[in-house]
Amino acid sequence: xxxxxxxxxxxxxxxxxxxxxxxxxxxxxxxxxxxxxxxxxxxxxxxxxxxxxxxxxxxxxxxxxxxxxxxxxxxxxxxxxxxxxxxxxxx
Numbered sequence: 001x002x003x004x005x006x007x008x009x010x011x012x013x014x015x016x017x018x019x020x021x022x023x024x025x026x027x028x029x030x031x032x033x034x035x036x037x038x039x040x041x042x043x044x045x046x047x048x049x050x051x052x053x054x055x056x057x058x059x060x061x062x063x064x065x066x067x068x069x070x071x072x073x074x075x076x077x078x079x080x081x082x083x084x085x086x087x088x089x090x091x
Contacts (some may be wrong), residue, residue, distance in 0.1 A: 017048070021084075023077055030080040033072045046071045055086040 015037030023030045034048040049070025056063045056073070059082055064074040075083060 021080065023080070025077070028077050029074050030077050031072065031074050032080075032083070035071060051087060051090040054090060055083055059083060059086055 017034060017036050019032065019034040021030055021032045032052070034046075034052075036046050036048070049065075052063075052065060052070070052073040056065065056075070059079070061075055061079040061083065063079075065072075
């Protein structure tokens with residue numbers, strides 16, 4: 001907690017997003033979860049839901065992107081690498 005407090009006090013420190021992926025080899029699916037690094041309420045809107053949808057549409061891959069949290073998406077394991085490469089096009 002002390003490190004978080006120190007980083008928050010440094011105004012020049014730029015927040016970075018956190019992207020986590022979990023591969024389920026039994027179901028042959030990958031779950032991707034992403035959050036922005038925004039610490040203030042003005043920039044706390046998570047844009048990953050829109051970016052996930054755009055990347056999936058551009059690649060024409062089947063995804064599961066429902067539920068209350070749009071910053072989570074599920075896809076086939078074989079689509080994951082192409083999906084992440086496509087995500088680098090969005091900023």
